[in-house]
Amino acid sequence: MQIYWIKAQAPLRVLALCKHLGVQAEFIQLDPTDGSLKTDKYAKLNPNMKAPTLVDGETVLWEASAIMVYLCQKAGSDMWPANHAAEQVDVIKWLSWNDCHWMEAIGNFYFEYIVKSTFNFGQPDQQAIEAGLPLFHKYAAVLNQHLQGKDHVACGRLTIADFQLASMARYWQESQMPMQDYPNIVNWLNKLMQLPAWAEPWPL
Ligand SMILES: N[C@@H](CCC(=O)N[C@@H](CS)C(=O)NCC(=O)O)C(=O)O
Helix, strand or coil: CCCEEEHHHHHHHHCCCHHHHHHEEEEEEECCCCCCCCCHHHHHHCCCCCCEEECCEEEECCCHHHHHHHHHHHHHHCEEEECCCCHHHHHHHHHHHHHHHHHHHHHHHHHHHHHHCCCCCCCCCCHEEEEEHHHHHHEEEEEEEECCCCCCCCCCCCCCCHHHHHHHHHHCCCCCCCCCHHHHHHHHHHCCCCHHHHHHHCCC
């Protein structure tokens, strides 16, 4: 099995999951600045020309959430509740909320501070950060309320929803997200950091 990745939040979830579940794979690092995502060979695997992409024999998969489900099924992990319909609904709800709302609310902080500094794309744009604050507060309040008295986002245990929602939020301090106003989110992120695979997700 091969997993193509770059040093960014969507591949991060998949890499952390592989490490957490002990899934063996060949991890192939690409770089968005050197054209390696844009080759014809890679575009045949992932027509979006983005990472991550998983190749396992005849199976070729893109989208981090689908790849995480595939890996859980392969490893027999209940981080994806394969045999429990109501739990699947719970996980899907939060994956969807992440992709439609949470990513939009925190994505500009992550892009301006983490993506730009990782790939030398220039200085953060403070105006973009400030413009994103109302949306940040709107959705941080939703997640903070949901996490009251909880350590996990869905199913009352660690699932792929935690990895999906935390992959940008984990950088809240470095990217100036005003997360200190949302203590339940901070508590959840801190507890996730106690997982060795989450704390150090990148392949050696
Ligand atoms: N929805 C996709 C997002 C994939 C994506 O946007 N990957 C980014 C890294 S987080 C990427 O490859 N960016 C490089 C580029 O667009 O050139 C997923 O969940 O896998």
